[in-house]
Amino acid sequence: MPVKNRFAELLPEITAWRRDFHENPELLFEVHRTAAKVAELLRSFGCDEVVEGIGRTGVVGVINGKTNTSGRVIGLRADMDALPIIEQTGLDYASKTPGKMHACGHDGHTAMLLGAAKYLSETRSFDGKVVLIFQPAEEGGGGGREMVNDGMMDRFGVQEVYGMHNMPGIPVGQFSIRPGAIMAAADQFDIEVTGKGGHAAKPHDCIDTTVVAAHIIVALQTIVSRNVDPMKQIVVSVCTVATDSTAHNVIPQVVKMKGTVRTMDPAVQDQVERRISEIAEGTAMALGAKAVVNYQRGYPVTINSEAHTEHAIKVAQDVSGRVDPNTAPLMGAEDFSYMLNARPGAYIFLGNGDTAMVHHPAYNFDDNAIPFGSSWYVGMAEQRMPLA
Ligand SMILES: [Zn+2]
Numbered sequence: 140m141p142v143k144n145r146f147a148e149l150l151p152e153i154t155a156w157r158r159d160f161h162e163n164p165e166l167l168f169e170v171h172r173t174a175a176k177v178a179e180l181l182r183s184f185g186c187d188e189v190v191e192g193i194g195r196t197g198v199v200g201v202i203n204g205k206t207n208t209s210g211r212v213i214g215l216r217a218d219m220d221a222l223p224i225i226e227q228t229g230l231d232y233a234s235k236t237p238g239k240m241h242a243c244g245h246d247g248h249t250a251m252l253l254g255a256a257k258y259l260s261e262t263r264s265f266d267g268k269v270v271l272i273f274q275p276a277e278e279g280g281g282g283g284r285e286m287v288n289d290g291m292m293d294r295f296g297v298q299e300v301y302g303m304h305n306m307p308g309i310p311v312g313q314f315s316i317r318p319g320a321i322m323a324a325a326d327q328f329d330i331e332v333t334g335k336g337g338h339a340a341k342p343h344d345c346i347d348t349t350v351v352a353a354h355i356i357v358a359l360q361t362i363v364s365r366n367v368d369p370m371k372q373i374v375v376s377v378c379t380v381a382t383d384s385t386a387h388n389v390i391p392q393v394v395k396m397k398g399t400v401r402t403m404d405p406a407v408q409d410q411v412e413r414r415i416s417e418i419a420e421g422t423a424m425a426l427g428a429k430a431v432v433n434y435q436r437g438y439p440v441t442i443n444s445e446a447h448t449e450h451a452i453k454v455a456q457d458v459s460g461r462v463d464p465n466t467a468p469l470m471g472a473e474d475f476s477y478m479l480n481a482r483p484g485a486y487i488f489l490g491n492g493d494t495a496m497v498h499h500p501a502y503n504f505d506d507n508a509i510p511f512g513s514s515w516y517v518g519m520a521e522q523r524m525p526l527a
């Protein structure tokens with residue numbers, strides 16, 4: 140099953156959907172126009188069931204195969220939301236809404252899954268049921284978690300689930316995947332240091348919170364360099380430091396810091412959470428101040444099941460013959476992790492060629508990737524649920 144010839148015919152239509160989504164980006168759960176268009180198209184293809192409003196603004200479509208003796212149900216997922224970025228592509232179909240942009244290619248993901256839906260509705264050459272999942276709020280809102288919490292997996296009987304993301308720097312038509320952890324868990328922390336503010340010419344009468352904060356920032360670097368096993372992947376970054384002084388000669392009373400933690404392993408995640416509190420509180424105490432740490436867990440690690448990664452590789456191999464089966468994991472995080480925690484499955488990257496990186500104002504999804512992506516979605520359904 141190479142790239143489906145039908146997608147050569149469908150390409151102009153799928154590209155037009157993609158560019159329409161690109162022109163009309165929406166953020167987080169506010170993907171009302173996008174979701175309505177997705178639902179309308181799914182109905183026009185003759186999907187057996189189309190349900191809106193799952194996980195607030197998610198859409199689910201169901202396509203029954205020619206037969207259903209297998210009793211199998213495969214979930215295929217795309218994300219629909221854009222980013223708060225001012226677009227700088229200069230495209231004739233650039234965002235019509237300043238400050239919102241499809242800079243992660245979710246316009247392409249949604250269009251490719253719609254293309255697969257149109258094809259699968261026409262052919263139905265599989266024995267079972269396909270559940271098409273279009274999720275809101277991948278970029279920080281937890282739309283995947285909302286859909287899972289809304290009972291989507293049980294309601295539609297999803298048994299295994301597959302997701303795809305484009306990736307700049309990988310040639311168009313090439314797939315990359317790995318078994319096990321492929322994307323990191325992303326947590327965030329806030330540290331508030333309280334000391335004693337006062338006149339900067341009388342430091343001995345103060346407890347200087349900026350000095351305490353500086354010690355904490357440096358000491359936090361020892362988590363990666365001295366505490367965690369060097370073979371584990373981890374990031375600890377302090378990204379914001381704010382004091383309540385705006386003057387050259389006032390020692391601040393309070394310093395607030397914000398940062399992010401990326402881990403690939405739940406045991407390391409526990410270790411880092413504990414060490415951040417110990418280091419911040421202990422360092423502050425040693426210098427006569429007080430630190431309060433608030434650690435919040437975000438998207439979990441995205442973990443590909445071994446068996447389902449094999450299935451994904453086989454289909455990708457058939458589509459283009461170009462698959463890296465052991466790509467390096469990324470320290471970014473992915474909301475699809477909630478679906479993979481609910482059901483086994485796999486998440487694969489599809490090359491977007493030599494473009495700007497995702498989340499960059501000059502990024503654009505490459506429409507030449509559409510036949511590969513749509514064929515992969517279709518292949519997952521047809522190969523996991525072959526007709527007798
Ligand atoms: Zn993104």
Ligand SMILES: [Zn+2]
Pocket residue numbers: 243244245277304497
């Ligand atoms: Zn994305």
